[in-house]
Amino acid sequence: MKAIDRLFQEIRLWLKLKHDNIVPLWGVTDGAGSVPALVSPWLENGALTGFLQWKHETLSSSEKIALLRDVARGLQYLHSKSIVHGDLSGNNVLIDTNGKALLTDFGLSVLLSERSDQVLLPKPGGSARWMAPESLGLGDEGHGSPVFSTASDVYSFGRIMLQVLEGRVPYHYIARYEVIISLVLLGNHPRRPPASVISDAEWTFIQMCWLEDMVRRPRADEIVAFVEGRKL
Template identity: 50%
Template sequence: MRKNSRRVRRELKVWGRLKHDTILPLWGVATDFGPYPAMICPWVENGALTGYLERQESSLSSHDKFSLLNDVALGLQYLHSKSVVHGDLTGSNVLIYGNGRACLADFGLSTIILEFVGTSYFTSSIRGNVRWVAAELCEVSEEDELSLSPECDI
């Protein structure tokens, strides 16, 4: 529990310092919801990208779809410029505002690249959505350490 609490605090510090239009802002933290802090962020009207595309499939133009893709790419570019790897980028972690613009969310696997002299490591097994995990992370044996890099987000 103490290890998880430290990890949550570290992730909140990472998220809290990120300021960009394509990154879901962290407004604050509440601690009255159990053992872990609750993250407070704005409500994103259209929800996750996956559901948004299903609901809007017939009404989205190629330009609208490219705009969403561009927002995701800008968000990743910003994260990587701040030495942050998202680590779990899926349609469920891309949220769509009421104006149709996308932002990246759920930094539960994010990590600071420079933390371990240029490379971040996760011990144990692959976390996040295995369907979308970078192929190179699947080639690591259970005894080895996983090395996340900006390329894993791509």
């Protein structure tokens, strides 16, 4: 699909979304480049990854759980509308001045077919640190068609959960991008932080999000139920 077609697909999709944990689209303007620019609110605390780099040590346990609750609710809303985000990462979760998390950047989002809960996109996107192996491509040596689904969003949420609780990006101890891709495709997950950082129950749930069997991964509503069941 041509870039301009993808842009207008994103615009049509984004305009339909109304939720406290989704960054709203205010409008479209031109003159900012070769293609129209999307206009949305400025969120003072920026992306989740940067926010955690300078705030994680001062965040309480309840504030971390609140961030995860916000992300989970936003994801549940998207899935309830039959929308796959497709690029859920610490760079596509924004934090407002009150510390609320909102999902943004639906450049890889697609409406799901009524006949299938999976969709194929021509090129993988996002960051490998958060992406499911099927979204990077399956088949011999990982050279297959990338698959994006509600289940792959759930996999990415597991990475977000690890990041929020630990305060570091997944595979923070590995710098080379190609090594991370290989580890993801091989099913080698990020190592577990100390129990003082992530409880046994939380680590078990994170691992459920990363199950190779996509059907067995939790649904978005189950993620919300788990996170809301944690102590705030």
